[in-house]
Amino acid sequence: MEDYQFTAVDRFLRYVQIDTQSDPQSTANPSTEKQKDLSRVLVQELLDMGIADAELDEWGYVYATIPANTGKANVPTICFCSHVDTSPDVTGAGVKPIIHQQWNGVDILLPDDSSQVIRVADHPDLTNQVGNDIITASGTTLLGADNKAGLAEIMDATHYLLTHPDVKHGQIRLLFTPDEEVGRGTEKVDIQKLSADFAYTIDGEALGTLEDETFSADAVKITIQGVSTHPGFAKGKLENALKIAADLLAALPKNALSPETTAEKEGFVHPTRMEGNQDQAILEFIIRDFTEVGLQEKETYLQNQLNDILTNYPGSSAQFVVKEQYRNMKDVLDQHPSIVENAFEAIRRAGLSAKRRSIRGGTDGSRLSFMGLPCPNIFAGEHAFHSRQEWVSVQDMKKAVAVIVNIAQVWEERS
Structure with a gap:
C-alpha cells in the first residue's frame, strides 16, 4: 500500500464534526436521532463507492457488503464493525479537529481551553509518536476518535479493496452500530441478516494491539x-x-x-x-x-x-x-483460535509487532461473540477516550487500514 493515497484522515476529519453523542437515559432506538446523521453519510459514501446494498435500518444500523472476488468457495464471511456514537461523558458538539504535523515531542496545548494540556508524562504512548502527525480536538470537546477513527479506517479499507481487485478476499460484511457507548450497541443487530462467520471490531488503542478479553459487566x-x-x-x-x-x-x-x-x-x-x-x-x-x-x-x-x-x-x-x-468474550474466542491467529499475521504483515491485550471495558464484540459472532477487537489508534484530551495519530490510522486489508487477504489465503 506504499503508493496508495489513504482517505482515512480526510474521512475522519469530516466524521468528527458530526455530533453523534448517545444518551444513556433515553429509551429510544437509537438513543439519539442525531447518530443517524453520520450513518446516512456513511451509507451514501458506500453507495458512491459502488456498494449497492448499503443501507441504514430503522434502528440506526448500517449494513453493507463487499462482494467476494476470489475463486475459492470456502472462504468465511468476515465482518468489520465500528460504532458511530460518542461518549455521553463529554460533549461532541462543535468538534474542531486540529492536526499537529510532525509533532516534536513537547506537551500539546489545546488552544480553546488553556487548562487542557496533553502532557507526555500523562500519555506514555505519545513517546512513540515523535515526528508523526497527531490529531486532537481544540480543548472544549472530545475528539471522537472513539470510534470515528475505526469508521474512517474501515471505510478507507473498503475503498482500497474495491479499487484493487488484485487483492483477493472472500465476502466482507460491514456493520456500523449506534449506542455502543451506552451499552446497547448490539441490541437491535440482526445477526441472521448480517450473515457473517467471524468479525472484528476496529475500536482499540495502541498500534499493533489486539484485544481478545474484556470485562464481564x-x-x-x-x-x-x-x-x-x-x-x-x-x-x-x-x-x-x-x-x-x-x-x-x-x-x-x-x-x-x-x-x-x-x-x-x-x-x-x-x-x-x-x-x-x-x-x-x-x-x-x-x-x-x-x-x-x-x-x-x-x-x-x-x-x-x-x-x-x-x-x-x-x-x-x-x-x-x-x-x-x-460477558468476557475470551470464553468464546478461545474456541476459535484462527480468528486471533489470522489477525496477528495481518498485523505482522503491516510491519508491526503484534501484541495481545485485555480491555478494562467492553466493546460491541463482547456481545456479538455471545450472539454467535466471535469478534475480537483491533487497534484503531484511539487514545484518552471520553476526554477532551483524546488524540489519534495519522500514521497509526494508516497502519490500521493496512491491517484491515491484510485480514481480508489472510482469510482468503488460508481458506
Whole structure:
C-alpha cells in the first residue's frame, strides 16, 4: 500500500464534526436521532463507492457488503464493525479537529481551553509518536476518535479493496452500530441478516494491539424507599432516603474496588448515577470483573453493605436489581483460535509487532461473540477516550487500514 493515497484522515476529519453523542437515559432506538446523521453519510459514501446494498435500518444500523472476488468457495464471511456514537461523558458538539504535523515531542496545548494540556508524562504512548502527525480536538470537546477513527479506517479499507481487485478476499460484511457507548450497541443487530462467520471490531488503542478479553459487566439499580414526613415534625419518624443512599456511597472503600484505584485484572464497583428525594432515592452502579465469580462477589459485597446500612433504618427498604450487560468474550474466542491467529499475521504483515491485550471495558464484540459472532477487537489508534484530551495519530490510522486489508487477504489465503 506504499503508493496508495489513504482517505482515512480526510474521512475522519469530516466524521468528527458530526455530533453523534448517545444518551444513556433515553429509551429510544437509537438513543439519539442525531447518530443517524453520520450513518446516512456513511451509507451514501458506500453507495458512491459502488456498494449497492448499503443501507441504514430503522434502528440506526448500517449494513453493507463487499462482494467476494476470489475463486475459492470456502472462504468465511468476515465482518468489520465500528460504532458511530460518542461518549455521553463529554460533549461532541462543535468538534474542531486540529492536526499537529510532525509533532516534536513537547506537551500539546489545546488552544480553546488553556487548562487542557496533553502532557507526555500523562500519555506514555505519545513517546512513540515523535515526528508523526497527531490529531486532537481544540480543548472544549472530545475528539471522537472513539470510534470515528475505526469508521474512517474501515471505510478507507473498503475503498482500497474495491479499487484493487488484485487483492483477493472472500465476502466482507460491514456493520456500523449506534449506542455502543451506552451499552446497547448490539441490541437491535440482526445477526441472521448480517450473515457473517467471524468479525472484528476496529475500536482499540495502541498500534499493533489486539484485544481478545474484556470485562464481564453487570448494572445494578438500587431503589431505596425511606420514611417521609414533614421535616418540622420528623423527630423519631423521618428516614431520609437520600441519607441512606449517601451512607451506602460513603461505605465503599476509599483505596480499593473503584475505577480510580484498580488496574490490570482488578474489577470494581462504580456508582454512576444518584437521584431522588427524602422519600425515595435511586442509585445506579456498574460492576466489572474479568470473571463471573468475581462479578458475583462484588454484587454480593454491595448487597451486604446495603443490608448493613438498612439495619439503622428499620422503617425503610430497598430493591436491588442486577441487569446483565456483557460477558468476557475470551470464553468464546478461545474456541476459535484462527480468528486471533489470522489477525496477528495481518498485523505482522503491516510491519508491526503484534501484541495481545485485555480491555478494562467492553466493546460491541463482547456481545456479538455471545450472539454467535466471535469478534475480537483491533487497534484503531484511539487514545484518552471520553476526554477532551483524546488524540489519534495519522500514521497509526494508516497502519490500521493496512491491517484491515491484510485480514481480508489472510482469510482468503488460508481458506
